Amino acid sequence: MIRTENVFKSFGEAEILKGISTEFYSGQTNLIIGRSGAGKTVLLKLLVGLLSPTSGKIWYNDVDFCNLNKRDLRAIRMKVGMLFQASALFDSMTVEENIRFPLDMFTNMTKKEKLDRVNYCLERVSLEGVNSKFPSETSGGMQKRVGIARAIVLDPEYLFCDEPNSGLDPKTSIVIDELIRSITEEKQITTVINTHDMNSVMEIGDNIILLHQGEIAWRGNKTEVLESENQILRNFIFASPFLQRLRDTALEK
């Protein structure tokens, strides 16, 4: 579980996050949603330690993540996997080398063991046989899946996904969402997803927080989204008249 405690983050005069206190549970897909500029990416970067909070604390279980020495920080990071918005696969490496990179860097596994692990991860994301392809030779959806395979190769306890569905068609988005949810449930990891995708909200939102102007405007889960009368949430999720009508129909049923 990850817990944030009154987290503030400013860049110069601009206050991006204003006292975020929340919890991200293990075995659940935790979603951070909100409009562009709401502070979602900043919060995600704080959670993975790419940024430091101006004030407040972040806890990984009982460990104060913001006050770790380098060795302990590295130990925590070994338990973290992250899927980036643009996948962040290393262009000069093949799919296999990309996934193997954390194994090469941090384990003493034999070549055979590494290959088996890479193949297991590729199988897990339904991408068998693409080992020797370069990222540029694969589609956007495949790159996301390779990104997931790389993120899970060290068996992480925490999985972070920054806009996992951006740039993907609805069908592929569903595949990616399903994949993330099944991995989360199977490994009982703490998954935090930063998303705009309404389908993700309604399908895999076990624990959702809505950020609005740097503050948590709403929290709940996918079933509570439909019934919520929170105006900020309704304006965000059911932004178009079409979606509004869908919501009304669903509620009538």
Place this chain on the structure above:
Amino acid sequence: MGISKFLYHFGRYVLMMRTAFSRPEKLSMYYRETLRQMNDIGIGSLIIVGLIAVFIGAVTAVQFAYQLEGSFVPRYYIGYIVRDSTIIELAPTISCLVLAGKVGSNIAAEIGGMRQKEHIDAMEIMGVNTAAYLVMPKVIAALFVIPMLVALAAFISIIGGYLASVPTGLMSDAEYVLGVRSFFEQRNITMMFVKSLVFAFILTTVSCYQGYYVKGGSIELGKASTNAVVFSDILILLADYLIAIILT
């Protein structure tokens, strides 16, 4: 304003270097990366360095032949002047200025591109010390390979001087060889290697710094690449002057 900006960059550069030379996570990965960089910097720069070295030697020989024409200075001095000027100054300085353009801009663009594509963030989250993994192998590779390139450049320059003066009739083969073998001082070779080591360190670390802290888009990446070359060149020339004062 200027001084505070300089101090800010200098401080950040020192901090990056301190992180860059910390204990590697896995020696074999760093070793492999160092070999890759040696190939990129060394083998990849052989042709350009060799080509420039030939012309440096040739032009030096022709120019001095012109200067000494009609004087009482013996012609074999041309060989001596070509040898010493290339060893002391032209081979290390010109080669490293060229390498700052070729290798430095490449390093800044490579690391800067990785920063922009979130590759560095991805490595950080995995637990990799990115400053060490991206900077240390490049610096070590350059410290090994650039002195070799400079030594080769000096050798090729002397051959270039020969080609420009002997076949064209400026002097005889025996005169040129006599000149090259006259008044040899071993400390000039030491100075050449000291210069090449210092210049190699400057051009790689400055370029890594420019790339590592790049922000923004392609325009900023272009600027970082240009800054890598410009600042490396300025610092190489400054270091050249200081080494000349200290070692002569």
